[in-house]
Amino acid sequence: MQLRKKTLLIIGAALIGLIVVLYATASTILLHDFNNLEAQYVRQDVARALDALDDDLSNLDTSAQDYAEWDDTYSFVDTRNQEFVKSNFVNSTFVYLRLNLLVLLDSDGKTIFSKGFDLKSKTEIPIPASLQQHLTEALIESQTSSEEGYPAKTGVVTLPEATLLIASKPIVNSNAQGPPRGTLILARYLDNTEIGLLSELTHLSVDFRLPSLDFKVGATNYSGQGAKVLARSRQDLDNLKLKISNLKSVEILIEPLSDSVVAGYALIRDIRGKLALLLRVEVDRVISRQGQATLELFTFSILAVGLIFSAIALLLLENLVLARLADLSTSVSNIAANGDPDLRVQIMPGGDELASLADTINQMLEALGNSQVERKESEYRYRLIAENSTDMITRHDPKGVFIYVSPASHALLGYEPSELIGRLPNDYFHPDDLETVAKAHSKVLALPVTYTVSYRIRHKDGKYIWFETTSRTIRDPETGSVQEIIGVSRDISVRKQTEQELRESDRPAGPPFYL
The missing domain is CATH 3.30.450.20 (PAS domain)
Structure with a gap:
């Protein structure tokens, strides 16, 4: 094979190899870094959603504490003075504090006052007896052996009737002293309206789902707006459920749902310490798409630059190396054919390696003595x-x-x-x-x-x-x-x-x- 063909094949193979290696390297490094950056931002978004939920519970806890640690409430438990109710538990109070439920219990756990409220219609509604019973039972289950009466609790509770954000406080005087005379319970439904407020507050797509069967595989009930995106294939869905089932309470799971959406998941425990909710935050994959676009632009740029430089390199090699090397090869062949040691190859101009090679051939015998x-x-x-x-x-x-x-x-x-x-x-x-x-x-x-x-x-x-x-x-x-x-x-x-x-x-x- 002629040297020109070998040179062309070598440069072509080197160009292809360079592009493949650079693409593989860039794909591994760039996409990996972009995916890590995307996962970092999604974790921050999930943390923001959890912080927003904690702020919601904190505000509810503050409201419960204000009413529970108050001499008027402390006195009401004994006197049952209805003027206290009329002046303090009016509809505007429920609207201002965004409350759906208020329950006052005496020290024996009996209800002395309760009020349900619909925030949409801003009207009082009755509290289902089953909901109040299940709520009381949940508080009892959350009680430790060292606690007396109903404990002070703030958190999430999932009941057959609804999922609630609750805050319960023992009723004491304004100095937070004295034997507790009962328990004050404030609650807010974690419904679509509340989730919408959390989404609006965090500027995120926030959703809460209700896992069952203690988070066993296949036990999660996926429904809602993101169900079509989530269920790309049965295998993907099963794999996601398996990851969620192995997720720890302090961990945040990041899982791409499609090429355009990535989701972050976190588990939330209720006031009894049991796994209660699965928080999901969906984020547009802007970072991932930007990484893919950057990789494609990088690849096309390398290809274009490689072709241009290959053409220039071939032209220069032909004029500066290959043609002159062919002349040198002809001269050496003529000397070998004649067998005359006095013959010399033609001195080549340029002062480069080929010229040096011609001069070295001419001086080879003399150089042996000085080697x-x-x-x-x-x-x-x-x-x-x-x-x-x-x-x-x-x-x-x-x-x-x-x-x-x-x-x-x-x-x-x-x-x-x-x-x-x-x-x-x-x-x-x-x-x-x-x-x-x-x-x-x-x-x-x-x-x-x-x-x-x-x-x-x-x-x-x-x-x-x-x-x-x-x-x-x-x-x-x-x-x-x-x-x-x-x-x-x-x-x-x-x-x-x-x-x-x-x-x-x-x-x-x-x-x-x-x-």
């Missing part, structure tokens, strides 16, 4: 480079012991080479980086690869600086056993500090903006 001198000079030049390099060049035995250290060690670490030769590098590594360096050392010994690792190393003055070392092994060509390890190290402390400053500058200064 030994040139070899020594070459060795001297390489040693001169090593001795004067700003990077620290080291040689190690297979156990890692220094057997050669370039003079750059003094500028980088403050140690003279003689202070390091014969010592183990582990004596100078930061304790937190020993495991990382050990893994890198094992990998270099196990595989014939060049490996780069970053770590902290102790300067002679006692401070730790960041080092980056690129290592590879020298192996026996017959047995393949490791004879030496060559390392090239440099100080990257400034780079590490710059990266840290960039990360801090990129950190968002306030709450994110959501569409």
Whole structure:
């Protein structure tokens, strides 16, 4: 195969390989980072929804405390003075506090006053007897053995009739003293209206679902607006239910519902400590779509730039290398055909490698006599480079012991080479980086690869600086056993500090903006 064809195939294969590698790398890094960023923001949204629910309960608890720790309420439990009810538990109070239920119990648990209220019609409605009974039973179940009467509780309670946000407080005087004369219960339905208020407050798509059967697989009842998005396939739904069933109370589950929607889930316990609600927050996948668009634009840009540079490279190779190399090959073939040692190849202009090759062919016989001198000079030049390099060049035995250290060690670490030769590098590594360096050392010994690792190393003055070392092994060509390890190290402390400053500058200064 002609050299031109080989060059074309090599450049084409390199271009394709470059695009594939860059796409795979960018896809792995960019999409992974974008997905992590998306998950982070969704977790923050779920936390905001939980905080909004906690604020709702906190306000309800404050209202219950205001009425329960009041001399008028304390007196009413004994006197049953209806003027107290008429002046304090009017409809406007329920509207202002957004209450659906108010119950006063005496110390024996008997109801002395109760009132239900419909916030939509702003009218009083009767409280179902079953709801009041179940609510009382829930409070009793939440009571611990050390508590007397009905305990002070604030939280969520799921009853057969409805799901409620409740706050219960013992009735005492205004100084919060005296034996409790009963219990005050305030409640608000966690219905569509309340959920809508939470969504409006947080600017999120918030939904609460009612898992059953203690969150066993397949037990969750999914319904509502997001059901069509959620149920993409039976397998996806089963997998999601399995993840939810294994979800802990303090965890937040992030699960993409489709290419355009991602959801965050969190479990909520009721006042009895039992799992009661599944909070779901749906968020538009703006970040994920932006990551995909960025990846596609990056790929097309690399392809376009690669094609342009490949065409330029082929043109330059033809004019500067291939055509001249063909002329040189013809001249060498003519000399070989004639067999005349006095013939010489034509001197090529340009002063580059090809011109140097032509001159080397002409001077090959003369150069043989001086090869030994040139070899020594070459060795001297390489040693001169090593001795004067700003990077620290080291040689190690297979156990890692220094057997050669370039003079750059003094500028980088403050140690003279003689202070390091014969010592183990582990004596100078930061304790937190020993495991990382050990893994890198094992990998270099196990595989014939060049490996780069970053770590902290102790300067002679006692401070730790960041080092980056690129290592590879020298192996026996017959047995393949490791004879030496060559390392090239440099100080990257400034780079590490710059990266840290960039990360801090990129950190968002306030709450994110959501569409």
